[in-house]
Structures are given as C-alpha cells and as structure tokens.
Amino acid sequence: MNIGEILKNLWNDSGYNLFGVGDGWKSLLMIIIALFFLYLGIKKKFEPLLLVGIAFGMLLTNLPGGEMYHPEMWTGADAVKGVNYLDVLQHGGLLDILYIGVKTGVYPCLIFMGVGAMTDFGPMLSRPSSLILGAAAQGGIYLVFILAAATGAFTGGEAASISIIAGADGPTAIFLTKTLAPQLLAPIAVAAYSYMALIPLLQPPFMKMLTTKKERMAVMTATRTVSKKEKIIFPILVTIVVSLLLPSVAPLLGCLMFGNLLKECGVTERLSDTAQNALMNIVTLFLGISVGATAVGATFLTTKTLLIIVLGLAGFVLATICGLLIGKLLYVISKGKINPLIGSAGVSAVPMAARVSNTVGLQYNKSNYLLMHAMGPNVAGVIGSAVAAGFLLAVFGA
Amino acid sequence: MSGFILCALDKEAKLGVVDALLLAIIGIAIVFVVLIALMLLVSLVGKIFDGSEKLQAEHPEWGEKIASFKAKLMFWKKEEQEEEEVSVEETPKELAKGTCGELTLVNCEERDAAMIMAIVADSLNTPLNELRFKSIKRVEG
Numbered sequence: 001m002n003i004g005e006i007l008k009n010l011w012n013d014s015g016y017n018l019f020g021v022g023d024g025w026k027s028l029l030m031i032i033i034a035l036f037f038l039y040l041g042i043k044k045k046f047e048p049l050l051l052v053g054i055a056f057g058m059l060l061t062n063l064p065g066g067e068m069y070h071p072e073m074w075t076g077a078d079a080v081k082g083v084n085y086l087d088v089l090q091h092g093g094l095l096d097i098l099y100i101g102v103k104t105g106v107y108p109c110l111i112f113m114g115v116g117a118m119t120d121f122g123p124m125l126s127r128p129s130s131l132i133l134g135a136a137a138q139g140g141i142y143l144v145f146i147l148a149a150a151t152g153a154f155t156g157g158e159a160a161s162i163s164i165i166a167g168a169d170g171p172t173a174i175f176l177t178k179t180l181a182p183q184l185l186a187p188i189a190v191a192a193y194s195y196m197a198l199i200p201l202l203q204p205p206f207m208k209m210l211t212t213k214k215e216r217m218a219v220m221t222a223t224r225t226v227s228k229k230e231k232i233i234f235p236i237l238v239t240i241v242v243s244l245l246l247p248s249v250a251p252l253l254g255c256l257m258f259g260n261l262l263k264e265c266g267v268t269e270r271l272s273d274t275a276q277n278a279l280m281n282i283v284t285l286f287l288g289i290s291v292g293a294t295a296v297g298a299t300f301l302t303t304k305t306l307l308i309i310v311l312g313l314a315g316f317v318l319a320t321i322c323g324l325l326i327g328k329l330l331y332v333i334s335k336g337k338i339n340p341l342i343g344s345a346g347v348s349a350v351p352m353a354a355r356v357s358n359t360v361g362l363q364y365n366k367s368n369y370l371l372m373h374a375m376g377p378n379v380a381g382v383i384g385s386a387v388a389a390g391f392l393l394a395v396f397g398a
Numbered sequence: 399m400s401g402f403i404l405c406a407l408d409k410e411a412k413l414g415v416v417d418a419l420l421l422a423i424i425g426i427a428i429v430f431v432v433l434i435a436l437m438l439l440v441s442l443v444g445k446i447f448d449g450s451e452k453l454q455a456e457h458p459e460w461g462e463k464i465a466s467f468k469a470k471l472m473f474w475k476k477e478e479q480e481e482e483e484v485s486v487e488e489t490p491k492e493l494a495k496g497t498c499g500e501l502t503l504v505n506c507e508e509r510d511a512a513m514i515m516a517i518v519a520d521s522l523n524t525p526l527n528e529l530r531f532k533s534i535k536r537v538e539g
Binding site: 345 | 428
C-alpha cells in the first residue's frame, strides 16, 4: 500500500483541489456570495425564512464534488424535450430530487395555499376599489417587460420571467420562471425575495416624492363590515371567474383561494392550521434550498444576472410609482377620501407593503392608521400579479 | 401572419420593442379588465347581502316568513337529531375504571353473586381484582 498515492488520490478527489480545476473558481465565488446572503438573512433579517434556505442551497450546490444538483438534468440539451424524472430519481442528487417540486410547480402552489389560509380578504371586500390599485401596480411588470426586451439580451420567455419580479410575489415568480426560463430561476428568485425584503427602504422615497403633504395626511374612514357569507363566496367566485379566463394560472390561483376558503368556511380549522403552519414551513424549507441549488457558478455568474438585478430593482420602483399614480387619481375622484399612499401597497409583498403605507401615513398624521385600508390593495396585488403571470404564461407557455 | 403573433408563441425568440409594447398594453388591459370585473362582482355580492339585511329590517314580516320556511326545512334535521339522541341512549354505558367487563347474572341476586365471588377469591387465595367472572348462574337441584 502506497500511503503517498492514497493521500494524492484523496487530494485529487477533494473539493479543495477541484476549486482550481476548470470553472472551480466560480464555485468559490458563489460560496462567498452564499455566505453574504446568509449574512443578509441572519444578521439583517432580509426575508430570513426563504433567504437562509436559498443561501444554504447555493452553498451546497457549489461545493465541488458534492454532486447534489445536476443542472444538465433540468436545462441541458436532453431536458429541452422534457425532463426524465426517472433518471432524476435514479441518478440525481438530494437537491435534484427536492427540485422536482419546483419544476412541477408543486411548491409555489402549496406556498400559495398557505398564503391564502393566512390572508384576510375582508379589507378588499369592504372597499372593492382596492382592486383597481392592485391592478395598477402590475404596470411595473409590463414596463420591465418592455425594458427587458429593449436590452436585446433576453428571449421573450426570459423577459416575461424577469418582468414578474416587479409583481413582488415570490411563488408567482417561481411558478412562471420554471416554465418560461428555468435557467434564470436562481437570479430571479434571489432578486424577487431580496427586493421584497428591501421594500421598507425602496418605497418611502418615491411615496414622498410623488404625493403632496395634504394627500399623505388624508384620513380614510371605516368601511362596511363584510359578512362571513361574502368571505366564503369570494374565493369560489375568483377561482371560477379568473381560471376560466386564464386557465394557465388556475393551479396557482386555485390553491390561493382554496387556502382562503379553508380559513373562512369555519369548518376546516385543522386543515387551515396545517396549511398556514406545518405545510407552509415544510414547503418553504424545500423551496428555498432547491431554488438556491439552481445558482450554479457557471450559469449564475453572467452579465444576464447583473441585468436581472438591475431590471428587478427598476420593476419594484415602477410598480410602486404606478400604484401611487392611480392612488392619486382615486384621491381626486373620491374627493380626498382615499389616501394615495395605499396605492404603493398594490405591489403584493403581503403584508410588508401595507405596513410601509401605514408607517409613512403615520409620519404625517399620528392618528391616521392606514394599515387595514392598505391591506385591500395589498391582497388585490396578489391576485393582480397572478393574473399578469397567467397572461404571460398563456402567451409564451405554449 | 404578423411577427407579433409569431413572437408571442415562441418563448425562445427574442422580442422587438414594438412587439413587447403591444403585448404589454394587452397584458395590462387584461389585468385591469379581470380585476374590474372582480370589483363589480364583489360590489354586487356586497349589495345583495346589504340589501337583504335592509329589506328584512324594513319588512319584518318577510323575515318571519323566511324564518318559518327555514324551520320547515330544518324539520327533517330535527328528526335526524332525535334519532341520533335515541341511538346515543342505546349505546352501552362506559365501563368503570379497573373493571374486567360486565358480569352476567342468571337467576342470581347481586348480593349472592358478591358473596360467591368473595368465597372463590378466598379459596383460590387470589385478590378479587385479579379474577374475572363472566357469569354466575343458579343451578336448580
């Protein structure tokens, strides 16, 4: 037995050695980025429930020799015709197997079920005009779509996937991207969740810039009380109306509304509790780690990723501006009864965007609590971004 | 066929700015149409519920009629409930803690049965709670 040879083989097979082979340096750089995201998630508390998982998945997938994730199984030449799931189960690594839930769209839908079970559509039902603000903020999606196409760097499907970042809705972004541009899943998911966490920093300057002090101080009165029956009818109504028009978004919206029905119907408390807590937590774990796994150095470290980061930021800003502008319009139409600050909450990101509207409103009027009023456009934004995704899927998903 | 439609069907093709602009206009229009339709439906449902409450307040006699109709509808449910109550009564009572089950007595008084069980336990030198009696029957000589 030659001990020297054994040690040499051990060194050759080790990840430390593989860092110096081929694109190994990119893996090293990705590990540093993963550590930075872990810092943002743990220390700065930027969407920690997802960012910690994404960052750790990123770390695992970039450890050379680990063989936990194989991008060629999902986006390689053979995968274009269709993923061979049997091959994934037989020869895939741990993260490949977990990624099946992303690729099939199961995780985003289950997350939406939990979101639905946690969402109270009451504020929106009591003020239906909130839906217009939810629609307005989706303007950011389409403006970024035009910008992405204008760069000339992206295909139609990629531009559509990048534009959905402006919807500020992680599950919808993942659901759309896994179909239209799976190769961009990691940068899009990271951008979407990072900017969602940055909403308290991103939105207030534009809210102050685009509204007058008088508008910001507008006090909104209480709206009508919504009956239990209305809350039960709503999810059923939305599922039928929207899914018939845009069948491509039926899984996502159907799960959102199913979760909400579990919450509102009053006879499925155990199921609602499971959807909100146990199921949501389990799926969040799998989703985070498997999305992070797609951030392989060779595909992540490109100029496209940088462009996605810039376009995503533009998307959040444009969505906020669109919501605020329609908010101002409603302020005029309602003769000052609607505070335009709630318009920025139309960008989804429940409930953070609504909290930002409330915080900014309180800065100018200490007794003006806008939270419940802002929750209307906020939850309407979730439906709006799902509709926008449904349209893009209908156009490019064929 | 226009370039717009061709691009719209192929996700791998690059999009021109004009095509993207057209798609964006259609897309945002659809979002607005769907959400405005939902807004109208939600408003309609809200008005129906508010209206029915208002009508009941204005015409209490209608409320009474609705209540009596509901009562008629619920009649069968009441019968069902009564049946359930009867079936609950018929179910055997829960056994006492520590018991081995029920003892069947045939032509035997409880007092006599208790005495017999005590004698058997004593003669077997076994505590009574470790014995199980299934039935005690008086045999006519």
